[in-house]
Amino acid sequence: MTNSLDLKTEDNPYWESKWETLPEEELKALQLKRLKETIARAARAPFYQKVFKQNKIDPEKINSLDDLRRIPFTTKEDLREWYPYGFLTVPKEEIVRMHSSSGTTGRPTVVFYTKKDIDTWANLVARCMYMTGVRRKDVFQNMMGYGLFTGGLGFHYGAEKLGCLVIPAGPGNTKRQLFLMREFETTVVHIIPSYALYVAEVCKEEGIDPQKEFKLRIAFIGAEPHSEGIRQRIEAFFGIDAFNSYGLSEVNGPGVAFECPYKNGMHIWEDAYIVEVINPETLESVKEGEEGELVLTTLTREGMPLLRYRTRDLTKFLPGKCPCGRTHRRIDRITGRTDDMLIIKGVNIYPIQIERVLMSLPEVGSNYLIEVHKRPTGDELLIKVEVKSEIFQEDMRYLEGLRKKIAREVKEEILVTPKVELIEPNSLPRSQGKAQRVVIIE
Ligand code: ADP
Numbered sequence: 001m002t003n004s005l006d007l008k009t010e011d012n013p014y015w016e017s018k019w020e021t022l023p024e025e026e027l028k029a030l031q032l033k034r035l036k037e038t039i040a041r042a043a044r045a046p047f048y049q050k051v052f053k054q055n056k057i058d059p060e061k062i063n064s065l066d067d068l069r070r071i072p073f074t075t076k077e078d079l080r081e082w083y084p085y086g087f088l089t090v091p092k093e094e095i096v097r098m099h100s101s102s103g104t105t106g107r108p109t110v111v112f113y114t115k116k117d118i119d120t121w122a123n124l125v126a127r128c129m130y131m132t133g134v135r136r137k138d139v140f141q142n143m144m145g146y147g148l149f150t151g152g153l154g155f156h157y158g159a160e161k162l163g164c165l166v167i168p169a170g171p172g173n174t175k176r177q178l179f180l181m182r183e184f185e186t187t188v189v190h191i192i193p194s195y196a197l198y199v200a201e202v203c204k205e206e207g208i209d210p211q212k213e214f215k216l217r218i219a220f221i222g223a224e225p226h227s228e229g230i231r232q233r234i235e236a237f238f239g240i241d242a243f244n245s246y247g248l249s250e251v252n253g254p255g256v257a258f259e260c261p262y263k264n265g266m267h268i269w270e271d272a273y274i275v276e277v278i279n280p281e282t283l284e285s286v287k288e289g290e291e292g293e294l295v296l297t298t299l300t301r302e303g304m305p306l307l308r309y310r311t312r313d314l315t316k317f318l319p320g321k322c323p324c325g326r327t328h329r330r331i332d333r334i335t336g337r338t339d340d341m342l343i344i345k346g347v348n349i350y351p352i353q354i355e356r357v358l359m360s361l362p363e364v365g366s367n368y369l370i371e372v373h374k375r376p377t378g379d380e381l382l383i384k385v386e387v388k389s390e391i392f393q394e395d396m397r398y399l400e401g402l403r404k405k406i407a408r409e410v411k412e413e414i415l416v417t418p419k420v421e422l423i424e425p426n427s428l429p430r431s432q433g434k435a436q437r438v439v440i441i442e
């Protein structure tokens with residue numbers, strides 16, 4: 001990647017104007033050039049050697065972006081099967097870092113980075129941060145887990161590249177987080193959305209008004225699905241702009257797709273990834289604008305490139321050009337993973353649909369849990385909903401009315417009537433990492 005350091009002045013909205021605003025045709029040409037390099041490189045990895053051989057693919061005969069479709073998808077199972085080194089294209093001595101996925105849906109997968117990969121990744125994260133208005137003078141408190149999870153070090157390196165003062169706070173210890181924010185005048189945070197709502201609760205308990213006492217102006221929220229309602233609650237409470245941040249360890253970590261100041265979907269960096277959206281059942285590309293599973297081919301990773309990686313994340317392309325001038329297409333917020341889908345009474349339901357309804361109701365507090373009770377007569381849905389403390393003090397009749405209203409509104413969205421239980425604020429278990437929204441009770 002080139003550096004356009006000279007352009008990184010305070011008033012330039014782009015970190016790398018050349019790449020971010022590349023006209024469509026040139027972007028495609030760049031993709032093809034990088035795809036060929038990536039495929040040549042991938043041919044050195046034991047896994048892709050096998051794939052190319054089995055499918056009689058001559059890497060040198062991939063000569064157009066359409067040719068990519070001749071290569072089979074790579075799946076999470078492949079990563080697990082060829083664990084740990086089957087995807088490496090370089091000798092182990094050239095690897096300088098390992099990360100792993102959080103293991104939300106099974107055994108974690110591991111990812112390796114060369115020195116150059118770390119730098120390319122940091123540059124993408126810096127690009128995302130810069131796009132939202134973060135500059136050198138900012139104080140960045142990174143409240144994501146450091147360690148194997150990519151959210152911590154990924155943003156850390158990106159923010160340092162940008163030149164921010166970085167506070168590597170990590171998650172948890174909420175009172176200390178608030179202390180750091182006040183003491184060092186943090187202006188930007190990176191935080192899991194469910195944890196941000198918890199921090200808001202602690203502020204209330206401690207009598208802290210963040211809009212008066214803090215200098216916060218921006219939050220990056222990501223790592224788990226969240227609805228627009230959650231973003232709005234975070235923005236309103238802290239008086240900040242919150243930007244959706246998407247990534248996954250298998251293809252770097254954060255920095256894959258990110259919102260610009262228009263907050264109209266996330267620009268997915270097409271100079272770094274070839275993006276497909278497929279129907280997870282037929283495996284065919286969906287029509288432009290239809291929802292499906294996101295499939296990514298890395299274009300700039302050298303140690304462990306992935307071709308047509310099935311992310312299992314559901315999204316869609318958003319139409320039209322973005323007024324910010326970036327030419328990279330935008331994807332909609334992730335609605336969940338293909339394996340998050342619940343089937344209740346024959347109806348397909350994604351947890352985010354329930355969250356959307358809950359977060360649109362002002363009485364509802366900051367946390368909820370969906371329980372699926374397995375019954376011989378068919379599965380039942382129980383939603384435990386924390387309500388705001390002032391609501392919880394209301395009389396029984398009022399609470400019963402609210403309970404029914406929530407059940408009714410959820411039913412309108414998912415077509416199944418759930419049981420609803422109203423519970424006290426802060427009574428559900430909190431996680432410092434990704435929130436667990438669904439439990440299956442056998
Ligand atoms: P795991 O898949 O085990 O959780 P990762 O830590 O690599 O491993 O997390 C990546 C996953 O987190 C993505 O595939 C996606 O499901 C989810 N994710 C990341 N960012 C977002 C986001 N902004 N919105 C919704 N989901 C997200």
Ligand code: ZN
Binds near residue numbers: 260261262267324325
């Ligand atoms: Zn934009």
